[in-house]
Amino acid sequence: MGPPLQPNQCGSRLGAPPSLPAECGGVACKPGLRVGMAVAAAIACRLLRLHAAGAGGHWRRLRGAGLPRGFLQPASAGEDAAQWRRVAHFTFQPDPEPLEYGQTQKMNLFQAVTSALDNSLAKDPTAVIFGEDVAFGGVFRCTVGLRDKYGKDRVFNTPLCEQGIVGFGIGIAVTGATAIAEIQFADYIFPAFDQIVNEAAKYRYRSGDLFNCGSLTIRAPWGCVGHGAVYHSQSPEAFFAHCPGIKVVVPRSPFQAKGLLLSCIEDKNPCIFFEPKILYRAAVEQVPVEPYNIPLSQAEVIQEGSDVTLVAWGTQVHVIREVASMAQEKLGVSCEVIDLRTIIPWDVDTVCKSVIKTGRLLVSHEAPLTGGFASEISSTVQEECFLNLEAPISRVCGYDTPFPHVFEPFYIPDKWKCYDALRKMINY
Amino acid sequence: MAVVTAAARVLGSSRGLGQDGLLLLRRLGVRGLAISHPQRQQQHFSSLDDKPQFPGASAEFIDKLEFIQPNVISGIPIYRVMDRQGQIINPSEDPNLPQEKVLKFYKSMTLLNTMDRILYESQRQGRISFYMTNYGEEGTHVGSAAALDNTDLVFGQYREAGVLMYRDYPLELFMAQCYGNVSDLGKGRQMPVHYGCKERHFVTISSPLATQIPQGEDALPGPAVGAAYAAKRANANRVVICYFGEGAASEGDAHAGFNFAATLECPIIFFCRNNGYAISTPTSEQYRGDGIAARGPGYGIMSIRVDGNDVFAVYNATKEARRRAVAENQPFLIEAMTYRIGHHSTSDDSSAYRSVDEVNYWDKQDHPISRLRHYLQSRGWWDDEQEKDWRKQSRKKVMEAFEQAERKPKPNFSLLFSDVYQEMPAQLRKQQESLARHLQTYGEHYPLDHFEK
Numbered sequence: 001m002g003p004p005l006q007p008n009q010c011g012s013r014l015g016a017p018p019s020l021p022a023e024c025g026g027v028a029c030k031p032g033l034r035v036g037m038a039v040a041a042a043i044a045c046r047l048l049r050l051h052a053a054g055a056g057g058h059w060r061r062l063r064g065a066g067l068p069r070g071f072l073q074p075a076s077a078g079e080d081a082a083q084w085r086r087v088a089h090f091t092f093q094p095d096p097e098p099l100e101y102g103q104t105q106k107m108n109l110f111q112a113v114t115s116a117l118d119n120s121l122a123k124d125p126t127a128v129i130f131g132e133d134v135a136f137g138g139v140f141r142c143t144v145g146l147r148d149k150y151g152k153d154r155v156f157n158t159p160l161c162e163q164g165i166v167g168f169g170i171g172i173a174v175t176g177a178t179a180i181a182e183i184q185f186a187d188y189i190f191p192a193f194d195q196i197v198n199e200a201a202k203y204r205y206r207s208g209d210l211f212n213c214g215s216l217t218i219r220a221p222w223g224c225v226g227h228g229a230v231y232h233s234q235s236p237e238a239f240f241a242h243c244p245g246i247k248v249v250v251p252r253s254p255f256q257a258k259g260l261l262l263s264c265i266e267d268k269n270p271c272i273f274f275e276p277k278i279l280y281r282a283a284v285e286q287v288p289v290e291p292y293n294i295p296l297s298q299a300e301v302i303q304e305g306s307d308v309t310l311v312a313w314g315t316q317v318h319v320i321r322e323v324a325s326m327a328q329e330k331l332g333v334s335c336e337v338i339d340l341r342t343i344i345p346w347d348v349d350t351v352c353k354s355v356i357k358t359g360r361l362l363v364s365h366e367a368p369l370t371g372g373f374a375s376e377i378s379s380t381v382q383e384e385c386f387l388n389l390e391a392p393i394s395r396v397c398g399y400d401t402p403f404p405h406v407f408e409p410f411y412i413p414d415k416w417k418c419y420d421a422l423r424k425m426i427n428y
Numbered sequence: 429m430a431v432v433t434a435a436a437r438v439l440g441s442s443r444g445l446g447q448d449g450l451l452l453l454r455r456l457g458v459r460g461l462a463i464s465h466p467q468r469q470q471q472h473f474s475s476l477d478d479k480p481q482f483p484g485a486s487a488e489f490i491d492k493l494e495f496i497q498p499n500v501i502s503g504i505p506i507y508r509v510m511d512r513q514g515q516i517i518n519p520s521e522d523p524n525l526p527q528e529k530v531l532k533f534y535k536s537m538t539l540l541n542t543m544d545r546i547l548y549e550s551q552r553q554g555r556i557s558f559y560m561t562n563y564g565e566e567g568t569h570v571g572s573a574a575a576l577d578n579t580d581l582v583f584g585q586y587r588e589a590g591v592l593m594y595r596d597y598p599l600e601l602f603m604a605q606c607y608g609n610v611s612d613l614g615k616g617r618q619m620p621v622h623y624g625c626k627e628r629h630f631v632t633i634s635s636p637l638a639t640q641i642p643q644g645e646d647a648l649p650g651p652a653v654g655a656a657y658a659a660k661r662a663n664a665n666r667v668v669i670c671y672f673g674e675g676a677a678s679e680g681d682a683h684a685g686f687n688f689a690a691t692l693e694c695p696i697i698f699f700c701r702n703n704g705y706a707i708s709t710p711t712s713e714q715y716r717g718d719g720i721a722a723r724g725p726g727y728g729i730m731s732i733r734v735d736g737n738d739v740f741a742v743y744n745a746t747k748e749a750r751r752r753a754v755a756e757n758q759p760f761l762i763e764a765m766t767y768r769i770g771h772h773s774t775s776d777d778s779s780a781y782r783s784v785d786e787v788n789y790w791d792k793q794d795h796p797i798s799r800l801r802h803y804l805q806s807r808g809w810w811d812d813e814q815e816k817d818w819r820k821q822s823r824k825k826v827m828e829a830f831e832q833a834e835r836k837p838k839p840n841f842s843l844l845f846s847d848v849y850q851e852m853p854a855q856l857r858k859q860q861e862s863l864a865r866h867l868q869t870y871g872e873h874y875p876l877d878h879f880e881k
Contacts, residue, residue: 153661159691164684167650174651175658207624207632208615209847244848268850345853
């Protein structure tokens with residue numbers, strides 16, 4: 001099973017048949033198996049008919065809807081066993097076409113990332129891209145075409161070693177060259193945690209600004225994808241939020257991704273850029289072809305409102321957008337929707353300004369509740385806006401469990417949970 | 429030796445260009461070939477052709493079951509130029525350096541030694557918080573530093589002060605860092621001995637050194653390799669040298685560094701100071717193979733083991749490694765055998781885990797400074813009178829720098845907050861302001877007198 005695909009929407013830029021995401025569910029994936037999984041998943045996905053993302057995040061029974069049941073189901077499953085097909089828990093809402101950056105082109109999120117990388121390598125002769133499998137285009141196709149265009153000394157594979165990838169990237173950045181490292185899944189960033197936290201984040205500080213690795217950017221696919229389970233769905237931003245010296249950024253859309261990624265690459269501090277993998281294909285909008293920047297550490301109010309402030313980042317922004325519509329329709333409640341965009345350093349002022357106006361705050365993220373970044377936001381807002389609050393701050397997050405496989409629809413902070421929390425806040 | 433010979437065969441057969449297509453395929457692997465020649469059809473392999481086709485190894489078949497014996501009894505031999513009495517063994521290996529240069533070696537090593545003695549004492553007296561000496565390893569620092577260009581980038585672990593000494597880092601700045609005073613280029617951020625100097629291309633030492641933190645905190649091989657790759661791309665004719673101890677070589681980061689350097693063809697010298705101990709852990713508890721040098725061939729890296737207490741051996745090996753690393757864009761591994769005469773740090777008392785006799789042997793019978801002095805004396809370039817004078821002079825220089833450093837204040841407390849990012853984020857500025865306000869009321873409880881206003 002793969003994420004909701006609309007094959008007619010998501011062709012590859014080079015016209016080759018779309019290759020499918022390497023992640024596949026059902027098996028605990030150790031790193032060594034990942035590459036093999038890519039092939040298996042590609043075959044499996046091709047054989048299935050996948051439904052378009054529809055409104056509503058519920059399961060649909062599919063009886064014999066063109067599915068090779070023998071392929072998927074064990075013989076013991078029985079003739080009447082229905083297959084529950086996952087439909088996305090969100091609807092991607094594209095932003096209106098941006099007019100101020102010149103000509104635009106329809107791009108999905110991975111194509112927007114490719115475009116940003118292409119712009120970077122064109123502009124900056126020192127820039128290099130490296131990581132596992134980036135040479136052939138990457139398991140999510142973010143680097144397709146770049147090696148042919150810029151050469152094998154600028155776009156290259158590394159051995160399978162995240163601590164090496166980040167350490168190597170730090171070294172490149174220390175000499176002043178631009179290093180763009182790819183970690184194959186955010187779930188695998190942990191071997192590099194020491195390099196990121198003890199080295200990259202502290203380089204400038206500990207050397208008294210004699211040395212720095214500001215020209216390092218680390219990119220990684222992030223967040224739930226429908227079937228990613230324990231090791232292909234994690235959102236680890238909270239681990240890094242606790243680390244002064246780095247910046248952590250999460251885009252909600254192709255247009256946002258390109259502008260934010262370019263800002264990360266050009267920023268003079270080491271940055272981690274998490275890309276919501278479920279949006280790689282599902283999110284399509286008009287994106288400028290030329291480079292442009294979206295500022296870091298600036299949250300965006302994407303919808304103004306007066307009664308409740310909703311804050312999220314990445315995929316979850318689309319969930320809370322829908323919750324805002326539901327609240328308006330069913331409860332007559334006007335919501336202000338904020339996309340945080342940068343996790344650290346985060347835009348305290350925009351969020352507080354909004355809560356001072358509305359008096360109510362709901363923060364939502366897929367990552368587990370305890371110690372999640374909503375705790376930081378909640379804590380700061382209650383310090384700054386205590387007397388303005390009409391209700392306790394609400395956090396709608398993943399449960400304090402590892403990310404489950406079949407239980408994903410129950411695990412994620414979907415619009416019903418957010419709606420319910422909002423309703424309770426209104427009635428407080 | 430079986431490992432080394434087997435490795436050499438692998439290296440030999442895969443390093444050459446213009447081999448037949450079969451070997452090229454094996455070297456690149458099927459995927460590698462697909463990347464470099466997308467149009468090329470995969471070569472047809474006949475089943476009559478009974479050679480191995482595996483992309484992963486370039487080797488012949490064998491029909492006898494035989495495990496490779498790791499040769500730890502007689503390991504990789506130790507290259508040396510001088511004997512323990514400082515006499516040249518094989519004249520063709522004598523680098524025949526000019527007197528001035530050899531005197532610089534000697535003075536750097538002895539000045540470092542003098543500075544170590546004084547700063548170790550100052551920690552004992554509570555004047556600085558911490559110190560690490562370099563006793564016994566001065567030869568590894570100076571021999572290697574002398575073989576590099578001044579612009580070659582150095583990534584050290586924490587026991588390489590002699591490299592900076594050789595590059596004429598002023599005593600004032602050594603002291604400033606140890607005291608964390610206003611002259612410290614590192615702005616008082618780190619513990620003593622965490623030197624750094626951009627001008628002298630010596631990257632600031634990292635890794636907390638408190639003894640309770642797991643050994644080998646040092647995470648430098650990765651960054652060093654990246655820096656070497658960037659130097660290669662920039663056609664800088666620069667090598668990067670990365671120093672580490674045999675303990676740090678157990679870290680995963682060392683493995684990552686070696687593998688990346690080899691696969692990405694980086695001009696880097698991995699310089700391992702094998703000094704027998706990682707704090708209290710002897711080498712028998714650190715590894716079971718033939719030290720660090722034997723690991724090199726496993727990664728496809730040119731490797732050598734040298735007598736680290738023989739400054740000329742260190743010099744010769746580093747010089748040749750540097751020349752080839754830059755010319756051929758490949759990594760080199762030098763394992764310099766030596767002995768850590770001093771304690772791990774001022775937080776350590778090594779009599780708890782080794783005998784005084786063992787330490788005395790190295791101090792008296794096989795010390796890099798003594799061996800070089802004997803060489804100098806036999807050449808007529810040094811004598812007891814000069815020795816006496818130099819000792820007095822170097823001690824005086826160190827004491828002066830030391831007293832000056834002690835008198836200077838620490839940097840202003842607001843420097844606690846800068847350089848976290850290139851620009852100070854709003855939240856941090858608020859925290860900085862809140863500390864300033866706090867000190868206005870509670871300042872008497874803080875050592876503000878020692879800090880610059």
